[in-house]
Amino acid sequence: MGYHLAGFDVTGVDNRPQPNYPFTFHQADALTFPLDGFDLIHASWPCQHFARVTAWRGNRTQHPDLLTPGRERLQASGTPWVIENVPEAPLRPDYLLCGSQFGLNVRRHRTFETSWGGGGDLLPPCWHHKNLLAFEHKGERAYADAMGCTWMNKTEARQAVPPAYTHWIATQHLTHTRQEAAA
16 A cells, blocks of 8 residues: 555565455465566565564464565565565564554564665654554454555455554655765
8 A cells, every 4th residue: 555655556465365445456476476567566465484474373384485486586586675674584584563653553564575675764763652553353453444454354454564564665666776876
């Protein structure tokens, strides 16, 4: 949604149906889907392989590492790209974002690695005040709404990136692209 708000035509790819996805959608494997013709590719592979909570509540080895082969594919594509995942994931932290930096009432840290290496506008540091919502399965609907993902059901929102984050990332990419063109 954030990319759409920044002016991009958005196409989604997932290996599972996404009936509430508001843009063009292809049910396909993102590791084999054709990448040609896109201005920017945003990849958000499932985080369970790297997430701390999986180590506490489950077994990380039961969840494949899609990030590593996905990064290799994006790097070979020649198209600008963004990869998002949890802070524990092996990403270069070009941007580390939290909902509180955008005035959202959620604590949701996400790391973004980009083909352009980050830089650009600064955001205020995150501020985890006592009323900030942390993710809990019992309060998923409120959490989804606080993230700005009102069109999703609560289960879909578990895997979501708040639109404020992707809007900001899209703006950083557009600024970087304009600066490169002017140089």
